[in-house]
Amino acid sequence: MLSRIAESLFWIGRYVERADGTARILDVHLERLNHLPTEERRSVARELLAVMGARPESEDFGLEELLHALAYDKHSATSIAGSLGAARENARRARETVSSGLWESLNTTYYGLNQHRKDVVGTYRFCHWVLERTAMVSGLADTTVSHDDSWLFLALGRSLERADMTARMLSTRDVLSAGMSWVNMLRCAGAYESFLRTRRAAFGDQHAAEFLLLDRLFPRSIVYALRDADECLAKLDPSAQRVGFINDARRIVGQARTFLEFHRTDDLMSELPEHMERVQKAVSQASDAISRKYFNQADELAWVGEVS
Amino acid sequence: MSMSDLFQDYSEAAARTGAYDEMFAPGQLARKSYGQVAGALRELSLADVSARADSMARTFLDRGVTFDFAGEERPFPLDIVPRVIPVDEWDVLERGVAQRVRALEAFLNDVYDKMTVVSDGVIPRQLVTTSAHFHRAVHGFEPAGGVRVHISGIDVVRDAAGTFRVLEDNVRVPSGVSYVLENRRAMAKGLPEAFGQQLIRPVEEYPRRLLSALRKTAPSGVDDPTVVVLTPGVFNSAYFEHTLLAGLMGVELVEGRDLICRGNRVYMRTTDGEQRVDVIYKRIDDDFLDPLQFRSDSMLGCPGLVNAARAGGVTIANAVGNGVADDKLVYSYVPDLIRYYLGEEPVIANVDTFRLEEKEAREHVLDRLDELVVKPVDGSGGKGLVIGPDASKDELEALRKRVIADPRGWIAQPVLQLSTVPTLSGDKFGPRHVDLRPFAINDGDDVWVLPGGLTRVALKEGSLIVNSSQGGGSKDTWVLADSPQVPVEKLPRQSITVRERVSVWPVESNWRDRQSEQQQ
Secondary structure (H helix, E strand, O other): OOOOHHHHHHHHHHHHHHHHHHHHHHHHHHHHHHOOOHHHHHHHHHHHHHOOOOOOOOOOOOOHHHHHHHHHHHOOOHHHHHHHHHHHHHHHHHHOOOOOHHHHHHHHHHHHHOOOOOOHHHHHHHHHHHHHHHHHHHHHHHHHHOOHHHHHHHHHHHHHHHHHHHHHHHHHHHHOOOOOOOOHHHOOOOOHHHHHHHHHOOOOOOHHHHHHHHOOOOOOOOOHHHHHHHHHHHHHOOOOOOOOOOOOOHHHHHHHHHHHOOOOOOHHHHHHHHHHHHHHHHHHHHHHHHHHHHHHOOOHHHHHHHHO | HHHHHOOOHHHHHHHHHHHEEEEEEOEEEEOHHHHHHHHHHHHOHHHHHHHHHHHHHHHHHHHHHHHEEOOEEEEEEEEEEEEEHHHHHHHHHHHHHHHHHHHHHHHHHHHOOOOOOHHHOOOHHHHHHOOOOOOOOHOOOOOOOOOOOOOEEEEEEEOOOOOEEEEEEOOOOOOHHHHHHHHHHHHHHHHHHHHHHEEEOOOOEEEEEHHOOOOOOOOOOOOOOEEEEEEEOOOOOOOHHHHHHHHHHHOEOOOOHHHEOOOOEEEEEEOOEEEEEOOOEEEEOOOHHOOOOOOOOOOOOOOOOOHHHHOOOEEEEEEOOHHHHHHHHOOOOOOHHHHHHHOOOOOOEEOOEEOOOOOOHHHHHHHHHEEEEEOOOOOOOOOOEEEHHHHHHHHHHHHHHHHHHHHHHEEEEEOOOEEEEEOOOOOOEEEEEEEEOOOOOOOOOOOOOOOOOOEEEEEOOOOOOOOOOEEEEEEEEEOOHHHHHOHHHOOOOOOOOOOOOOOOOOOOOHHHHHHHHOOO
16 A cells, blocks of 8 residues: 555544543543642643643643643644544545545544533533544444555554553653542543452552553553554564564564563552653654654655666 | 522522521521632523533433433433532531441341340330331341441431431432432533532542442451342332442442352352352342242342341341331431440431320321321331321321321421522522431441432422432532642652652663664
8 A cells, every 4th residue: 555545544543542542631630630729730731731742832821721732722733633633634635545434534523623612611521522533433444444454554553542642641640649549540541440340349559550551451551552553563564474573663562562561560650650651652663663664765765766 | 690690589589498508698698618619600600500500411311320210211410509518517417427327237236136225125125026127037147247237328407497417217228329429520520610629528439438348248258259239120210320339349230130049158140150249239128139038029139148148158238127227216216226325425316206106196296297297117218208288188187097097107207497508490599408318338347428428409499308209309419628728739749759760671772773773
């Protein structure tokens, strides 16, 4: 398939998942933020924005600005509206490849972005709506697109972004450690009920973090998402069957996953920030490597052209 | 539109009820505990309030927060104005509820054992043995785990003078806690302004407390007890609550047909074969629990459960036979029971109650049926209750005959003007009567009272009947903590500095991929 198309699909997967993750994080933290005194609210809003990988544009950064930056700012890829807009733009460029169901649901979502009140209560409903829309996009991608290479790129983007988003969720726990309960952390990932069913009576920070980081069966856990990404990469490049890997992305994703999966610790909570940082770094490096290998061939083409 | 519009005519209407208003002192001054709520409501227009209320109702329907009304799933109406309890009042309620639970626990242990309470002349033997829920089948053994009243709901009301009084005890299958949990979630998103920066005691730990108490009271010798919730099934009016609690505890929700008793042990049928069950949180009436002991036509329970409990092979929570303690005639003796078992004075008083078996009281009551509330002793959910001033002549005549025929079956109380809270009705707030059901969990060592509880509200103007089956709704119930500041916020943010420590990951250079190295 065309590199350009593959790149679009990869980014549709990433952006849709980013919107989903951001909506989850915002929804849970908004409740918390709303109860804080104004001064504290400002500093927490800043920290939250930093966890999501952005910097405040002005000195005066409060709740309203946070909502704008994470939910409604169409010009920033950090925000939900920006991500969904970018996903739709990518789908438009690959429109002949994606199914009409997938395209339409992204397009409908894009046009629905403006139909929400931008206050706190409106944002709760907005987040809820976003989760429904992203689930729909994801479902249509899974059921109306052949699971060939094009779908694999989409699924690859989705699983990498999912690992990244779960890492950010767990990082917000650290930033807001004073107020963020493990219950909220699990709700954030939609994992609360699943967690409770697996744990009998073992509740608490450590167990919750372990679940979101290491559970092999919960689809939003980091280990699960990385394994998904690894499987996509393996299917995309079946060459290394016997010995070693020449694919950088596979090595990066595989090393991160196996390190986490086989790492033994007595003090997960104090190691958590490092785990989160490394997972995010691995995702970004893997994404770069994937770009180089599959998408970014303009340089190489120029070089080939010279020879022939 | 401002608060004055939404609250137009409120003080007149409140004065007409003659009741204590929870939000406003006379002269429509918001009480201190309601300061934040009043401020938030002042900022909202009617359109805002209606939009919020609609969205909260829709959320409930979406989430399936319903009760079964005449075979139909209905969302449980949640009013937008919370009921706020200041901390000093809550302290009293909390102590009073815990005290009551401890006394009832002691009473039940005694009643199913030596009955010293009878031989010491505190309560007549006949009163105990004629209670419809006194079950000889469970006489003479201490339940595994040693607790009988694991979960209770003690209904309290505030009279016209503003004094809290206990209206009834529920130590069989008290329901409604699911609405407490759901109401808080809905309010946090529906009216976030009202929360402000005040610290409202959280309710979300209830399922964990419950699970921990249930596990703690498992039969001895079980290391990792398996807990289940036993439901009569999807047609039960409280089915939503059963699913919610089982889900939040992460345990199985079973029906009678999923269970099997063998050798005085209980098992559930699973895809991995039969699995031992150690603790059953029973959400069905005793009568239907075990066809070997009670109603033999019951398909809801499981034969052999009572024998298994007697043999100590399973814990049933609440214990079978608890109904004798929430018999409304026994209720009239609870202050005496508290003195007898605990040697304490009751923290919360009862509502004055006439025992109709006593000749003088009966005659007095029969003369004033139109002024009193008459209740069947074993009723729940407001069933069979007659409010004298609202009843027709024929109804009162029928009631008179029934009381004379079965004086043991009825009690009478004065009509209480339950306290009121502003409640949205059409285009403004009106005073509506409320009660309160605090929930308590007893793990054998300690009685924990869920901060707040379920406030039920009679949505019809002037109505005193708060039951959901009869047009009642509910309110989120807030217990304010002492300090307006969130104490946890004041902890230094030490986490970040503490965590600068030795790295556990491989050094980064191993990670750098081939290409970027070449570029350097």
